[in-house]
Amino acid sequence: MKSQKIRSDNKQSHSHPTTSVSQSRLPIFAPVSRIAQQKSGNKNEDTFFKTKWGSCTIKDCRLTQTHRDIVDSILTHHGKIFKFPTGEIAYGINSYQILKKMGYKNPGDVQWLKDKLEDMRLTSMVVHDLGLIIHTGVILQYAYGANRILTTGANGKTLPGKGDLLYVQFSTQFIKIFGMESNVHYPSHVESICQIESPLVKAVVRFFLTHDGETYEKSKYRPETLLNILGIICLPEPDKKHLNNISDRRFRDKVKELLNSTQVLEKYGILFHNNNFYYPEKLDGVWFTPSNYLNGVQEEEKSDENGQVQEGTDA
Numbered sequence: 086m087k088s089q090k091i092r093s094d095n096k097q098s099h100s101h102p103t104t105s106v107s108q109s110r111l112p113i114f115a116p117v118s119r120i121a122q123q124k125s126g127n128k129n130e131d132t133f134f135k136t137k138w139g140s141c142t143i144k145d146c147r148l149t150q151t152h153r154d155i156v157d158s159i160l161t162h163h164g165k166i167f168k169f170p171t172g173e174i175a176y177g178i179n180s181y182q183i184l185k186k187m188g189y190k191n192p193g194d195v196q197w198l199k200d201k202l203e204d205m206r207l208t209s210m211v212v213h214d215l216g217l218i219i220h221t222g223v224i225l226q227y228a229y230g231a232n233r234i235l236t237t238g239a240n241g242k243t244l245p246g247k248g249d250l251l252y253v254q255f256s257t258q259f260i261k262i263f264g265m266e267s268n269v270h271y272p273s274h275v276e277s278i279c280q281i282e283s284p285l286v287k288a289v290v291r292f293f294l295t296h297d298g299e300t301y302e303k304s305k306y307r308p309e310t311l312l313n314i315l316g317i318i319c320l321p322e323p324d325k326k327h328l329n330n331i332s333d334r335r336f337r338d339k340v341k342e343l344l345n346s347t348q349v350l351e352k353y354g355i356l357f358h359n360n361n362f363y364y365p366e367k368l369d370g371v372w373f374t375p376s377n378y379l380n381g382v383q384e385e386e387k388s389d390e391n392g393q394v395q396e397g398t399d400a
Contacts, residue, residue: 101160101161102263102268102269102270103160103161103269103270103271103272103275104157104160104268104291104295105266105267106266106267106269107139107212107262108291109291109292109295110136110139111134111136111138111140111141111212112136112141112314112315113141113143113210113212114149114152114153114156115147115150115316116288116289116315116316116317117149117284118150118284120147131143131144132147136313141211142210142211143208143210144208144211145209147208148204150284150288151201151284152201152205153288153291154187154278155183155187155198155201155202155205156223157275157279158186158187158275158276158279159176159178159183159253161272161276162178162183162186163176163177164176164179167254169254171257172257172260173225173254173255173256173260174254174255175252175253175254176252176254176255177252178251178252180195180229180251181193183198184198186275186276186279187280188280202224202227202251202253205222205223206224206226206227207222209222219261221257221262222258222259223255223259224253224254225255227251227252227253228251228252229251229252263376264376265376267373267374267375267376268374268375268376269371269372269373270371270372270373271294271372272370273370274294274353278290283346283349285317285342285343285346286343286346286349289311289343289355289362292314292315293354293355293362296364296367297373298354298364298365298367298368299365301365304363304364305362305363306361306362306363307360307361307362308340308343308344308360309336311362312336312340312343317331317336318331319331319333319335343362344357354366
């Protein structure tokens, strides 16, 4: 039976874009869930990628779709927004709720989230795009209260139901990318995308959602081409400058993984025909805003699911 395309209310009231175009069209976040032998905070060799939309060099910690899940979730499920005169924007988040919406198996594991935030604090990148060369990181700093915020269950037992409230501040240049190109909003789809099992399929969905829905000829991509765009390549000789240079056998396995995922992709309006994936119609619940949209983002408080105002904690 064919998969049902996901439908969603297109309420264009969410104050912050889910992503900039570059975040999904350049392989800033690798299409994997973890990097082999990478420990949180460990440095790695620089990795260079180039696509027709620009190029980027990732320095130090390499970022994955897991890190991307966290970024998208923060920008969607944040509490209070803090704006700074220097251009940074910070968000108050409830770590338990963020991890729960991501589908993380242990949403009370605040340390895991802090480790991933630390990866993004240490990572730096150079993005050659938009007629500029942008040197930036992802997160400038983050802070959290010294004491856990706990709730009490019906039986009187203390439970980590709320988790820590974190304050996450993104770097100025990373935020400026949102102000230099079209932005994509899909807040109602963030949770389901985070819970897609395959990080490769997540990356493909995020790539196609940056498009406005086009004819087959204009939007078609062979599976091999999609892998190359996402930074997965197969070169005759090993090249350490490419994060995901893999063997011919593993490359074929990745192609097969995409071909076996057509039902999942169809849920997001991504179809397969004549050995090509294509995106004929913009998914309901997805919209775009112009490059200056972030100028209108104001400091705000947003209520959580229980109607309680969420705020960042004091460091």
